[in-house]
Amino acid sequence: MPARTKRPAAVVLEGLGGYVPAGTVTNLDLEGRLETSDAWIRSRTGIHSRRFAAPGEATSDMAAEAASRALASAGYPEIDLVILATTTPDHPCPATAPAVASRLGLGPVAAFDLAAVCSGFVYALAQANAAVLSGQHRRVLVIGADTFSAIVNPLDRNTAIIFGDGAGAVVVGAGEEGQPGQLSAFDLHSDGSCTDLIRVAAGGSRMPVNAETSDADRYFSMQGKEVFVQAVTAMAESSRSVLQESGWQHGDVDWLIAHQANQRILNQVAGLLGIDPRKAVIHLDRVGNTSAASIPLALADHAPRFETGDKLLLTAFGGGTTWGAGTLTWPPIAVADPQQAVNERTKPWPTPQPS
Ligand code: COA
Numbered sequence: 474m475p476a477r478t479k480r481p482a483a484v485v486l487e488g489l490g491g492y493v494p495a496g497t498v499t500n501l502d503l504e505g506r507l508e509t510s511d512a513w514i515r516s517r518t519g520i521h522s523r524r525f526a527a528p529g530e531a532t533s534d535m536a537a538e539a540a541s542r543a544l545a546s547a548g549y550p551e552i553d554l555v556i557l558a559t560t561t562p563d564h565p566c567p568a569t570a571p572a573v574a575s576r577l578g579l580g581p582v583a584a585f586d587l588a589a590v591c592s593g594f595v596y597a598l599a600q601a602n603a604a605v606l607s608g609q610h611r612r613v614l615v616i617g618a619d620t621f622s623a624i625v626n627p628l629d630r631n632t633a634i635i636f637g638d639g640a641g642a643v644v645v646g647a648g649e650e651g652q653p654g655q656l657s658a659f660d661l662h663s664d665g666s667c668t669d670l671i672r673v674a675a676g677g678s679r680m681p682v683n684a685e686t687s688d689a690d691r692y693f694s695m696q697g698k699e700v701f702v703q704a705v706t707a708m709a710e711s712s713r714s715v716l717q718e719s720g721w722q723h724g725d726v727d728w729l730i731a732h733q734a735n736q737r738i739l740n741q742v743a744g745l746l747g748i749d750p751r752k753a754v755i756h757l758d759r760v761g762n763t764s765a766a767s768i769p770l771a772l773a774d775h776a777p778r779f780e781t782g783d784k785l786l787l788t789a790f791g792g793g794t795t796w797g798a799g800t801l802t803w804p805p806i807a808v809a810d811p812q813q814a815v816n817e818r819t820k821p822w823p824t825p826q827p828s
């Protein structure tokens with residue numbers, strides 16, 4: 474760990490990258506194996522297709538690709554902490570973040586996984602902000618990456634229609650008060666009495682996987698209707714809190730980047746906040762719900778529309794339950810298209826530079 478540095482005045486976004494795997498699964502593809510229809514999925518969720526990782530492609534592979542793009546966007550600065558938000562680590566043990574850091578050639582940096590399901594990226598960004606503001610770390614690579622195709626039951630129409638795979642990453646570091654890219658306010662919450670709403674029952678210490686474990690226990694499950702209601706209320710409340718702390722009115726928000734769960738959820742959150750739904754960015758139509766990756770992927774997908782200084786409101790809700798929100802302004806950075814294929818990458822992964 475680096476020596477504690479002077480506490481900076483602010484933390485700013487310095488780079489952003491996203492990656493979605495090549496395999497596309499359309500609603501029509503799902504019609505073949507589930508009792509569902511393209512029309513139902515589009516009208517109830519807004520999703521047209523999603524991306525699935527290739528066989529053998531794990532969370533660390535997607536995380537490293539998104540992170541390398543974020544590092545390129547930031548100009549390959551020195552990183553001293555990696556936080557990887559994920560529900561689908563490569564293995565239950567150890568954490569996946571150290572493997573990603575090594576793969577990127579970042580040296581012996583601090584690296585850990587953070588588990589807050591679909592709120593993971595907002596949680597991780599808040600921790601990175603605090604780590605830099607405290608002077609403990611100078612620059613943090615924050616990644617949200619998930620491979621839900623590995624835990625969703627392909628025959629469960631409640632979940633198989635919604636989730637996809639992907640990764641997104643940002644670099645944040647010390648900056649000046651008022652600098653474009655500044656992270657302003659964060660608000661995080663949880664309610665453990667609702668653990669059963671979203672879960673994978675088996676595979677932990679409560680229910681280790683053994684010969685008696687059923688498929689239903691091994692797969693991801695979700696009580697969609699209840700999650701829908703709680704997600705709308707929680708994201709709206711948390712958003713109000715960060716708007717107030719940032720001194721922003723709802724009319725000041727240029728872009729609402731809410732967790733890409735369901736188009737109807739996004740519309741309702743925007744409506745409760747009094748934000749024009751056209752300011753709510755939509756990426757789920759092409760990639761589905763990518764859990765911890767959804768916010769950075771939505772940011773990377775829509776980056777060409779943002780202007781320096783635009784006010785962005787981020788908010789998410791996920792299993793746990795967990796939820797939160799954050800505000801930032803948009804920095805003058807170049808961001809690659811997350812749909813760019815791996816072999817189109819222009820630069821190799823960077824080698825660490827001595828500080
Ligand atoms: N295809 C076709 N019909 C389906 C279906 C599917 N995939 N899933 C459910 N249905 C049917 C149901 O059987 C029910 O039929 P009925 O009225 O004859 O009984 C009807 O559609 C309505 O079911 P319901 O479960 O009420 O659907 P819904 O409108 O709540 O949509 C979700 C289901 C999962 C899309 C929705 O609840 C949702 O998006 N929830 C939030 C999920 C989420 O955001 N999760 C991540 C947060 S971290």
